[in-house]
Structure formats: C-alpha cells, structure tokens
Amino acid sequence: MSDVSVAERLRQQPPVAQVRVRYADTDQMGVVYYANYLAWFEVGRTEWLRRDGWNYRHMETDGVYLPVITAHCEYARSARYDDVIDIHAAGRLISPARLAFDYALVRVADAACLATGYTEHATTTAAGRPVRIPARIRELLA
Amino acid sequence: MSDVSVAERLRQQPPVAQVRVRYADTDQMGVVYYANYLAWFEVGRTEWLRRDGWNYRHMETDGVYLPVITAHCEYARSARYDDVIDIHAAGRLISPARLAFDYALVRVADAACLATGYTEHATTTAAGRPVRIPARIRELLA
Amino acid sequence: MSDVSVAERLRQQPPVAQVRVRYADTDQMGVVYYANYLAWFEVGRTEWLRRDGWNYRHMETDGVYLPVITAHCEYARSARYDDVIDIHAAGRLISPARLAFDYALVRVADAACLATGYTEHATTTAAGRPVRIPARIRELLA
Amino acid sequence: MSDVSVAERLRQQPPVAQVRVRYADTDQMGVVYYANYLAWFEVGRTEWLRRDGWNYRHMETDGVYLPVITAHCEYARSARYDDVIDIHAAGRLISPARLAFDYALVRVADAACLATGYTEHATTTAAGRPVRIPARIRELLA
Numbered sequence: 221m222s223d224v225s226v227a228e229r230l231r232q233q234p235p236v237a238q239v240r241v242r243y244a245d246t247d248q249m250g251v252v253y254y255a256n257y258l259a260w261f262e263v264g265r266t267e268w269l270r271r272d273g274w275n276y277r278h279m280e281t282d283g284v285y286l287p288v289i290t291a292h293c294e295y296a297r298s299a300r301y302d303d304v305i306d307i308h309a310a311g312r313l314i315s316p317a318r319l320a321f322d323y324a325l326v327r328v329a330d331a332a333c334l335a336t337g338y339t340e341h342a343t344t345t346a347a348g349r350p351v352r353i354p355a356r357i358r359e360l361l362a
Numbered sequence: 363m364s365d366v367s368v369a370e371r372l373r374q375q376p377p378v379a380q381v382r383v384r385y386a387d388t389d390q391m392g393v394v395y396y397a398n399y400l401a402w403f404e405v406g407r408t409e410w411l412r413r414d415g416w417n418y419r420h421m422e423t424d425g426v427y428l429p430v431i432t433a434h435c436e437y438a439r440s441a442r443y444d445d446v447i448d449i450h451a452a453g454r455l456i457s458p459a460r461l462a463f464d465y466a467l468v469r470v471a472d473a474a475c476l477a478t479g480y481t482e483h484a485t486t487t488a489a490g491r492p493v494r495i496p497a498r499i500r501e502l503l504a
Numbered sequence: 505m506s507d508v509s510v511a512e513r514l515r516q517q518p519p520v521a522q523v524r525v526r527y528a529d530t531d532q533m534g535v536v537y538y539a540n541y542l543a544w545f546e547v548g549r550t551e552w553l554r555r556d557g558w559n560y561r562h563m564e565t566d567g568v569y570l571p572v573i574t575a576h577c578e579y580a581r582s583a584r585y586d587d588v589i590d591i592h593a594a595g596r597l598i599s600p601a602r603l604a605f606d607y608a609l610v611r612v613a614d615a616a617c618l619a620t621g622y623t624e625h626a627t628t629t630a631a632g633r634p635v636r637i638p639a640r641i642r643e644l645l646a
Numbered sequence: 647m648s649d650v651s652v653a654e655r656l657r658q659q660p661p662v663a664q665v666r667v668r669y670a671d672t673d674q675m676g677v678v679y680y681a682n683y684l685a686w687f688e689v690g691r692t693e694w695l696r697r698d699g700w701n702y703r704h705m706e707t708d709g710v711y712l713p714v715i716t717a718h719c720e721y722a723r724s725a726r727y728d729d730v731i732d733i734h735a736a737g738r739l740i741s742p743a744r745l746a747f748d749y750a751l752v753r754v755a756d757a758a759c760l761a762t763g764y765t766e767h768a769t770t771t772a773a774g775r776p777v778r779i780p781a782r783i784r785e786l787l788a
Contacts, residue, residue, distance in 0.1 A: 242550070244543040244679055248672040248727055254430040254481075255404075255670060258397035259528040266526075266586075275586075288396040292434045298490075301674055302550075302559075339396075348440075384692070386539060386685040388532040390585055395528055401670040408668075408728075417728075443532055444692075444701075538714040538765075539684035546681075572680040576718045582774075623680075632724075 227308075227324040227336045235306035235326070236267035241299055251298035257325065257335050258291055264309030265321040265339065272360045284354060286319070286341040293337035297327075304328040313361045317343050317350050369450075369466040369478045377448035377468070378409035383441055393440035399467065399477050400433055406451030407463040407481070414502045426496060428461070428483040435479035439469075446470040455503045459485050459492050511592075511608040511620045519590035519610070520551035525583055535582035541609065541619050542575055548593030549605040549623070556644045568638060570603070570625040577621035581611075588612040597645045601627050601634050653734075653750040653762045661732035661752070662693035667725055677724035683751065683761050684717055690735030691747040691765070698786045710780060712745070712767040719763035723753075730754040739787045743769050743776050 239260055247253040269275070279286070299305060308324040318340060325335045343353045353361070381402055389395040411417070421428070441447060450466040460482060467477045485495045495503070523544055531537040553559070563570070583589060592608040602624060609619045627637045637645070665686055673679040695701070705712070725731060734750040744766060751761045769779045779787075 242543060243546050243673050243675075244681060246674040247669050248674065248676045249427065249429070249669075250674045251429075253670055254433055255397045255400035258400065259526060262397075262527050285391065287391070287393075287437070287440070289437050290435070291396055291437075293432070295429070295431050295433075298429070384685060385531050385533075385688050386537055389527050390530040390532060390534045391527075392532045397528060401668060404669050533711065533713070535713075538717055539681045539688075542681035542684065569675065571675070571677075571721070571724070573721050574719070575680055575721075577716070579713070579715050579717075582713070 226322045227333050230308040230310055230322060230324040231326065231333075233308060233310065236271060236309050237263050237307040238328070239263065239305050239307065241301050241303045241305065243301060246301050251300055254293070254295065257293050257295070257337070260305070260307055260325060261291070261293070261309070261321070261323045261337060261339055264307040264323050265311065267307070268309040268311055268321065269360070274357065274360060279357075282354065283345055284351060285344050285346060287344060287348075288339050289318075289342050290340040291337070292339075293335055295335050297332050297334050299325070299327065299334050305334065311361045313353070313358065314340065316352050319343065319353060319361055368464045369475050372450040372452055372464060372466040373468065375450060375452065378413060378451050379405050379449040380470070381405065381447050381449065383443050383445045383447065385443060388443050393442055396435070396437065399435050399437070399479070402447070402449055402467060403433070403435070403451070403463070403465045403479060403481055406449040406465050407453065409449070410451040410453055410463065411502070416499065416502060421499075424496065425487055426493060427486050427488060429486060429490075430481050431460075431484050432482040433479070434481070435477055437477050439474050439476050441467070441469065441476050447476065453503045455495070455500065456482065458494050461485065461495060461503055510606045510622075511617050514592035514594055514606060514608040515610065515617075517592060517594065520555060520593050521547045521591040522612070523547065523589050523591065525585050525587045525589065527585060530585050535584055538577070538579065541577050541579070541621070544589070544591055544609060545575070545577070545593070545605070545607045545621060545623055548591040548607050549595065551591070552593040552595055552605065553644070558641065558644060563641075566638065567629055568635060569628050569630060571628060571632070572623050573602075573626050574624040575621070576623070577619055579619050581616050581618050583609070583611065583618050589618065595645045597637070597642065598624065600636050603627065603637060603645055652748050653759050656734040656736055656748060656750040657752065657759075659734060659736065662697060662735050663689050663733040664754070665689065665731050665733065667727050667729045667731065669727060672727050677726055680719070680721065683719050683721070683763070686731070686733055686751060687717070687719070687735070687747070687749045687763060687765055690733040690749050691737065693733070694735040694737055694747065695786070700783065700786060705783075708780065709771055710777060711770050711772060713770060713774075714765050715744075715768050716766040717763070718765070719761055721761050723758050723760050725751070725753065725760050731760065737787045739779070739784065740766065742778050745769065745779060745787055
C-alpha cells in the first residue's frame with residue numbers, strides 16, 4: 221500500500237494525539253529536526269493502544285516489550301515552531317510475533333500532511349527473548 | 363541492494379566518526395532510544411562530507427540545503443549505555459536534485475552491527491526551492 | 505524567596521500547560537532524564553506568555569529574542585513514564601533588559617511537586633544586541 | 647566561589663572530553679538549545695570519573711546511583727553548529743551522601759568560555775534510598 225493511501229486511511233479516523241512544536245524540537249534550518257518526528261510516532265502508538273483499552277505501561281508490567289526493529293519516515297512538508305499537529309496512528313499485525321504501526325502527521329492550521337511513516341516491532345520479554353503477541357493485543361490489531 | 367550488503371560495503375571503509383552512548387541517549391528499556399540513531403546518522407553524513415573536503419556549514423554558506431525527505435533505520439541489536447560505536451557512512455546520487463546517504467553503526471567492543479539505514483535528501487535553497495546539486499558535490503557522490 | 509515559596513505561589517494559579525511523559529523523555533534509570541525538564545520549562549514560559557495575550561512566535565517577528573542566560577532546576581521527585589504533569593509558570597522583570605520565569609512541575613496523580621526552577625533571559629535583537637523590553641511585555645511582567 | 651573563579655580553576659586542568667555541535671543540538675535561533683548543555687555536563691562528569699579510574703557503568707553495578715538533585719547553568723556565549731567544544735569538569739564532596747560536579751564549556755576555536763555550571767547529586771540505591779558515598783569514590787572527590 222502506498223504512503224499516500226496509508227495517510228488517507230489514517231486520516232479517516234480521528235487523531236489519537238495532538239502536539240505543539242516546541243523550540244526544543246526545531247533546528248537551525250528553522251524547522252523541526254528530522255529525528256523528532258519519531259518521538260511523535262511514539263506518542264501516536266502509545267495513545268492508539270490506550271484508546272483501545274490498552275496501556276503501554278501495563279504491557280511492560282505483563283512482561284511484554286515492543287522494541288522497534290524498523291523505523292521509516294517520509295517528510296512531505298516542514299513542521300515549524302508553534303505549529304499544532306494532529307497525530308494519526310493505527311496498529312496492525314505483521315506476523316505472530318511482530319506488529320507495525322502506521323502514522324500520519326497533519327498540521328491543524330492548513331490540514332497539510334507533514335509526514336507519514338511506520339514502525340515495526342518485535343514482541344519480546346524484558347530480557348529480549350521473542351514471545352507471541354498476547355491474545356488481547358492481537359485482537360486490537362486484527 | 364540489501365541492507366546486509368550495504369553494511370558490508372560500508373564497513374570496508376574506515377568509520378567516519380565514533381560516538382560513546384550517553385545517559386541522555388538511553389530510555390527506560392535500558393537501551394538507546396530509537397530516534398537517537400538518526401542523530402548519529404547526521405554525524406555520519408556530516409563527517410563523510412567533511413572527509414571529502416566538503417563542509418556542511420560551508421554548504422549552507424553557499425545557499426544549498428539538504429533537507430531530509432526520507433529516513434529509514436533497521437535496528438539489529440540494542441546500543442547500550444557507554445558503548446563506543448563506529449559510524450560508517452557514504453553518500454550517493456539518486457537524481458540531479460537528490461542524494462542519499464547509507465549508514466552502518468558498529469559497536470567497537472564486539473564488532474556487532476547495531477543498525478543500518480539511509481536518508482534521502484533534496485537539494486534546495488534556504489527558501490526551500492529545489493536546486494541542482496553543485497558540481498563539486500556531485501563529483502564527491504559519483 | 506525560597507524555592508518552596510515560589511512553588512506555593514505558582515501553584516495558586518492554574519497550570520499553563522500539561523504534558524505526559526514519553527518514552528523519549530526517560531533514561532535507563534527509569535526516570536525522566538534531567539535535561540528534559542528544561543524543555544518543559546520552555547513549554548511553561550511559552551504558554552504563560554500566550555495566556556497573557558502574547559505569542560512567543562510573534563515576539564520574534566517583532567525582532568525581540570529572549571536568550572536564556574541562566575537556568576536552574578531543583579529535582580524533588582522523579583517524573584516517570586506516562587506520568588501526567590502540570591506545568592506552572594510565571595514571568596517577572598529583573599531589570600529593564602532582563603526578565604525571569606519561575607516554574608513548578610506537579611504530578612497530577614498525587615499532586616507531588618516534582619521540580620521547581622527558574623530561567624533568566626536577556627532581551628536582544630536577532631543579532632544578539634541588548635534591547636529594552638517592549639512596553640507591552642513589561643506590563644505583563646509587572 | 648564565583649562562577650568565574652570556578653571556570654578559571656577548571657580550565658587549569660585539561661578538558662575531560664570534547665564534542666562537536668550537531669544539527670540536532672541547535673534550535674531555530676541558530677544556536678545550541680539551552681537544555682542540551684546539560685547533556686554535555688553529563689559527558690563531563692562521566693569522563694571525569696573515568697579518568698580517575700572509575701566507571702559510571704560500574705558504579706551502577708555496585709548499586710550506587712547518582713540522581714541529580716540540582717542543575718545550574720550560566721550561558722555566556724552561544725555555541726553554534728559545528729563548533730568544537732572542550733568540556734572541563736571536576737567533582738567535589740558536599741556531604742557524606744552528596745557530591746557535586748563543576749563544569750566549564752570552552753570553544754576550541756577562540757578559547758571562549760561558553761558556559762559554566764554545576765550539578766549536585768544524591769547517592770542512592772537503585773530503589774532510591776540514600777547511601778553513603780563508597781570510600782573509593784570519596785577519595786577521588788577529596
């Protein structure tokens with residue numbers, strides 16, 4: 221599925237979170253430093269899981285971790301200082317022990333899509349050993 | 363070209379920089395937060411350009427900017443606090459107005475490849491208008 | 505005035521902003537990395553100015569910058585992942601060309617004061633030359 | 647002791663580390679974001695301890711943590727992109743269960759002191775209970 225269609229699909233759902241760009245996020249080019257979009261992706265997956273009755277902190281209590289194995293971001297337009305940005309996110313299963321999240325970042329002022337991307341995650345114990353995704357998370361992702 | 367072969371090719375050249383993992387880089391999973399690898403990629407492309415007689419700061423003096431349009435990272439093993447990491451990087455042309463850099467991050471202690479990835483960049487003016495890559499940069503990337 | 509009394513005074517006013525701790529904010533000690541509190545202080549002063557009808561972005565349009573000349577933070581209790589934190593902030597004049605902001609960070613769940621601090625700022629042009637604080641900002645700070 | 651004299655004293659010793667300013671460190675004012683100096687302070691105390699035969703990672707293996715209880719930074723001149731900066735640091739005891747580090751950041755190109763500051767630390771177990779500073783660390787700090 222192309223990035224464009226992912227973004228369209230994600231934007232049919234309400235955003236899971238909203239952030240305002242801080243000075244701390246910008247760089248001397250006058251735009252948000254490219255690595256910081258990945259912190260917003262993290263906010264997106266956390267809040268998507270929370271909305272579906274799941275708590276990321278609780279997941280770790282259960283001993284299931286979601287280390288990132290791939291991160292990808294396409295930057296379409298620059299986020300700028302003080303911009304308010306809607307974070308759209310959704311999870312999906314990619315195998316019995318792997319899941320992924322798709323993201324779209326949309327500036328509220330002009331509805332411009334600033335970036336899209338995805339992350340892929342293993343499911344592991346705290347010690348890093350692979351585990352199957354617990355049933356109730358699998359249901360959320362189906 | 364697969365990520366594995368990119369990493370192999372990059373590792374045939376000496377690293378362009380070396381970093382030591384700071385507390386600031388880690389997260390509560392006890393490993394380096396995934397977005398921070400992208401800051402190391404930045405160090406990689408900066409130092410690769412510098413080695414080839416080019417200075418990133420100078421580039422901006424010339425009015426040529428390299429905004430990131432795609433970032434991609436594959437995480438193989440976790441970088442941990444106090445690890446010393448070699449950054450391997452190399453640039454390549456992808457079109458008359460676009461270039462890319464490939465990266466491999468290698469832990470010095472055990473020669474483990476922690477991550478590979480790439481970034482793609484437009485070449486623009488400070489105002490964001492596309493420009494052709496200056497001849498002398500094009501030569502470095504050929 | 506002691507830090508305790510500053511915190512008490514600040515907490516008599518409603519918070520100017522609220523943040524939730526991200527994974528990105530934590531370090532391997534399992535708490536928020538100490539430098540990240542300063543980014544929350546930035547959110548505090550920005551929102552305090554905005555509430556009083558002033559926009560930090562607008563200030564720069566006017567050519568007035570507020571570079572930090574001193575930052576100070578007292579850490580009382582650790583902020584942890586997923587904590588929701590109220591940011592209390594207020595500005596004050598310290599000279600015709602200097603101002604300060606006081607901050608208190610309060611965890612919502614248990615009303616614990618996690619940290620207090622202040623920043624002092626010069627008022628300068630974009631080029632870094634000192635300028636007097638514009639009248640309408642001075643009024644906010646009186 | 648004034649900040650000036652601390653800086654002078656620190657600069658009589660060789661720097662404990664050197665960093666080069668990254669794009670990631672800058673903000674849209676074209677200078678290093680103020681919170682990032684605290685990450686350099688962390689590099690300073692880590693390397694100061696290492697030089698004296700002590701390893702911060704090892705300290706945690708021993709079950710002694712050094713949470714920051716106060717951080718203070720005075721910003722004299724702006725660090726800019728690509729600047730190479732010497733980090734000077736030194737530790738000192740402030741009580742049987744507290745220690746402090748002083749810092750001075752000096753730009754190599756012009757020997758300008760960019761910032762000075764200090765951090766104060768408790769000594770605790772992993773669970774956060776205060777412990778006396780181990781004898782061999784106390785000796786380093788004397």
